[in-house]
Amino acid sequence: MAVDYTTRDGVAVITLNNPPVNGLGLSTRIGIMDGLARAERDPAISAIVLTGSGTAFSGGADITEFNTPKALQEPTLATVIRAVEASAKPVVAAIHSVAMGGGLELALGAHYRVGVPGAQIALPEVKLGLLPGAGGTQRLPRAIGLEAALNMIVSGATVMSEKLTDSGLFDEMAEGDVLEAALAFARRVAEKDAGGTHPRLRDRKIQHENAAGFIQFSRNSVAAVAKPFPAPGKCIDAIEAGVLKGFDHGLAFERECFLALVQTPESRALRHAFFGERAASKIPDVPSDTPVRAIKQVAVIGAGTMGGGIAMNFVNAGLPVMLLETKPEALERGLATIRKNYETTVKKGKLTQEALETRMALITPTLSYDDLAGADLIVEAVFEELGVKEQVFRRLDEIAKPGAILASNTSTLDLNKIAAFTTRPGDVVGMHFFSPANVMKLLEVVRGEHTAKDVLATVMQVAKRIKKTAVVSGVCDGFIGNRMIEQYIRQALFMLEEGALPAQIDGAIERFGFAMGPFRMSDLAGNDIGWAIRKRRYAEQPGMHYSRIADRLCETGRFGQKTGGGWYDYRPGDRTARPSALVDEMIVAYSGEIGCARREIGDDEIVERLVFALVNEGAKILAEGIASKASDIDMVYLTGYGFPLWRGGPMLHADTVGLYNVERAMARYASQQNGDAWEIAPLVTELAKAGRGFNG
Ligand SMILES: NC(=O)c1ccc[n+]([C@@H]2O[C@H](COP(=O)([O-])OP(=O)(O)OC[C@H]3O[C@@H](n4cnc5c(N)ncnc54)[C@H](O)[C@@H]3O)[C@@H](O)[C@H]2O)c1
Known part of the structure; x- marks a missing residue:
């Protein structure tokens, strides 16, 4: 049973019991509804305590239901919260350990909240590119004030319950057993409220001297740091709607914003990374109960x-x-x-x-x-x-x-x-x-x-x-990350001889969102490292076509920051990469030497050739079973290579662009100069034909 129902001297106790964190999956939601109905029917019951078993009040949505129809199936969390709020008998949330996301929203729907120190309180939805979609943006400001709530919602940060003792969130902060305290509290309020109504956060006024001004100020500061993620701004929009136009309007607008955010590529990318991290630790043929060896030394x-x-x-x-x-x-x-x-x-x-x-x-x-x-x-x-x-x-x-x-x-x-x-x-x-x-x-x-x-x-x-x-x-050579980056660098070097310059290539890919372009990166790591790898390649795979332009650079001793110059110039003690006229001339001269007519290369081509080179090699890695799933490749790029988080990694990015389009672009580059570097992975063609992506 996901929810237990017991009674204690005239008080019904509804206990979420869905380990590990009492996620609010469908069966839990149904259980709460049943419990409320049962308590309502029973004349011997005068109040209801809502709590969680084990080590959480509730950690929020059940992540196994994410992206499944169950998440939207009635009773939804919003329905459950409405039922809690509308209960004729007072509902007291007994909060301990963890009340996060939907769990906190549920507690905010209760008439009263009793807490204990040491509980983690948060609305972390923004971290998945979403906003609290079950009233959190409306009720939290009414509970703890506009400023504190806005900060919590926009940052997704966890605040310990003891820091919220006098915030207005808790009606009582207990020291000992939260359930006992909540039961005693419930009996008191049952008597006090008898025959009357119970307090609801939706009826509380938001006290703030200049709410509109404060919201505008927050919006400006958030816009500066949240780029390019839309969720923090939407959180503010939803809060604003409730503050300026009232609770019901705010609630409806919050729903609208939530549904819009779920559809954004940024939220998809954040959720992909969140689940990708968990999925990476699961190895298909190594069961999760495989005994592990003790590591002490x-x-x-x-x-x-x-x-x-x-x-x-x-x-x-x-x-x-x-x-x-x-x-x-x-x-x-x-x-x-x-x-x-x-x-x-x-x-x-x-x-x-x-x-x-x-x-x-x-x-x-x-x-x-x-x-x-x-x-x-x-x-x-x-x-x-x-x-x-x-x-x-x-x-x-x-x-x-x-x-x-x-x-x-x-x-x-x-x-x-x-x-x-x-x-x-x-x-x-x-x-x-x-x-x-x-x-x-x-x-x-x-x-x-x-x-x-x-x-x-x-x-x-x-x-x-x-x-x-x-x-x-x-x-395999280079494992996942370095094997892919080699193809990316190969394209970067080809583009130099075809007409681009280091600063242009770095600029384009950095605007796409990479932390650092290939040439700044190479100057940082040391150009001699890549040189050594290429020398090995030339010996082992003499047929492989590589631009020799980087070798020229290395022959002049320009190994990067450590030698005061590489693709860029560096001043002593200053890591700022400054375009080098000398190197740029060398590049142009090299093109002439190999008989390549330099042409204007646009940012789009630069980004596509670099990123699709990663995708193509990633597809081969996947087909060979070197990586067991596409999200593993994305995790490598998100955590080790500075790939922009809001794009979710190269493989998810390819899915977002659509593999049909990716394959067409690859075919186009294959027909251009240096096109022999594009052996399109059969998996790309296959999935493009089937209208599918790497991630389903
Ligand atoms: N530097 C990187 O960015 C990087 C990244 C990932 C992996 N690696 C790998 O990590 C390994 C080490 O690289 P590094 O950059 O730290 O090299 P390093 O030259 O900085 O360090 C190697 C150390 O090993 C010691 N050493 C050599 N032979 C030894 C022996 N027989 N017994 C004990 N110590 C010995 C040396 O004295 C030296 O201190 C290499 O296999 C390298 O490929 C390096």
């Missing part, structure tokens, strides 16, 4: 750029780390960098000095592999050379305890080869962190041919502990 090998950041992730989560290097100097340097990173956080006021010391104390430096014998998880982050990895993994095989997970942070090497250096390939997995590893959310979990299912399940769980978005990738 971690070891990291290599205290360089990546190793240090990786170690920080674990100690931030309270896991002790052994940090191994070959030389004392390297170890000291690594530890000093970690400390410096923490000190920067302390200076920003985001970490206390004590916490810094606690974290540093969790790191045990060592030069001896013998010290790793007790580690449950060992992450290797040494030089990117197969020979070095071989040495390390052979040694690990000798000393690691049975059942220890052996992970490699390799970005380009074949994980199956690395696993074969051990006698336990089932225990070997890739944990591909992104730089800076202590900051970037993305973790590609690379599944080798023999990686055991419980190893995968364990790593996915560890990823959650260290607050990463983990996406499983099969073994």
Whole structure:
């Protein structure tokens, strides 16, 4: 039963019982309606308490019902709230633990609210590109005042109940058992209200000196930060409608805004990312009840750029780390960098000095592999050379305890080869962190041919502990993210020789919403990295057509920010990318040299060629089973590559454009200069023909 009905000395208790957070799915909504009707009929009942079992009053909508007809089926939440509000017997909401979204809206429909400290109160719909669609924008301002409510609704932020004690939301803040307090409260009000009406938030006046002025001010400040998301502005519109034209008008307008927002690509993208994050942790052939291995002690090998950041992730989560290097100097340097990173956080006021010391104390430096014998998880982050990895993994095989997970942070090497250096390939997995590893959310979990299912399940769980978005990738060159970005960069370089300049390409894709265009990005990462990868390509796949223009740049030593110049010029101590006349001339000269007549390339073409190159490779990755679902690819791009969140990732973006249109554009580019780079993925053609998208 999703809802329990009991009686306590003349008070009916309606208890939501839909774990984990008492989501307001259809059966819960029906249960509340039934409970209200039953209480109404029973002459022995004088009041009703509405509460939630377990660890929530209610977390709001049932997310499993999202985008299904059930979500709109009567009784809808609005109907339930109307019934609560219209109840002839007073309804008291007993709020504890969590009252969010629809859960809070339900409580706002009650005549009275009794709370306890420690409850999380929020209307977080804006985070999914929506607004509270069951009266939240109308009742919350009437409960806690215009300004406080507007801030909560527009930000979606969680406020602890104790901070709302005197806000007008609660009629009583209890200290002990919320149900007992609510029962006592209910009996009192039943007597007090007897024969009369019960207070309803809809009848409360909004007290504000200059409501219209305040709303306009908020609208301006929100517009500056919310771009390009429409939801925060709509929240304000809905609040305004209620403030200026009354509750009923506001409620109707709120509904209208909600239905409009559900249809927006921005909301679709946010919901896609929300569900994509959850879906990423589910691996099709690894059941969710797969037993996991206990991870209590971690070891990291290599205290360089990546190793240090990786170690920080674990100690931030309270896991002790052994940090191994070959030389004392390297170890000291690594530890000093970690400390410096923490000190920067302390200076920003985001970490206390004590916490810094606690974290540093969790790191045990060592030069001896013998010290790793007790580690449950060992992450290797040494030089990117197969020979070095071989040495390390052979040694690990000798000393690691049975059942220890052996992970490699390799970005380009074949994980199956690395696993074969051990006698336990089932225990070997890739944990591909992104730089800076202590900051970037993305973790590609690379599944080798023999990686055991419980190893995968364990790593996915560890990823959650260290607050990463983990996406499983099969073994291939570049895994999901870098394999796709190579095609994107290839197009960027072709466009340089065809007629564009770095600043134009970066500008176009940054206006599309990328955090950084390919050339600014490359200058930041170091142009020598891509050069090394291309050299390998030229040797391994001599038939692959690549523009040599970036090689020319590298031959002049312009590796990017670190050398004071790359695609752009940089002034000492200043990271501002300034177009370089020298480089631009070099590009134009290169076009002449290869006999390419430069032409004007529009922003649309730039964006399409870059983004559709990602989509095309993504489709191949999907067809090959390297990624198990399109949303996994989108999560990689949203969390690791600065793809604009409001577009939901390359694959969802392609769906939004329509694969028919995407395929036509790809075919057009395939017929142009450098068109041989467009081998259209059969999956794109197939889905376009079927009128479908990557995400259904
Ligand atoms: N830098 C990045 O952006 C990035 C991103 C993802 C993955 N990676 C991968 O992470 C790994 C490390 O890269 P990095 O950028 O941190 O390199 P780095 O050169 O900064 O650090 C490597 C460290 O490993 C140490 N080392 C070398 N051989 C060792 C051994 N046998 N035993 C113990 N320590 C040893 C070195 O002393 C050095 O401190 C590589 O596999 C790389 O491909 C790097």
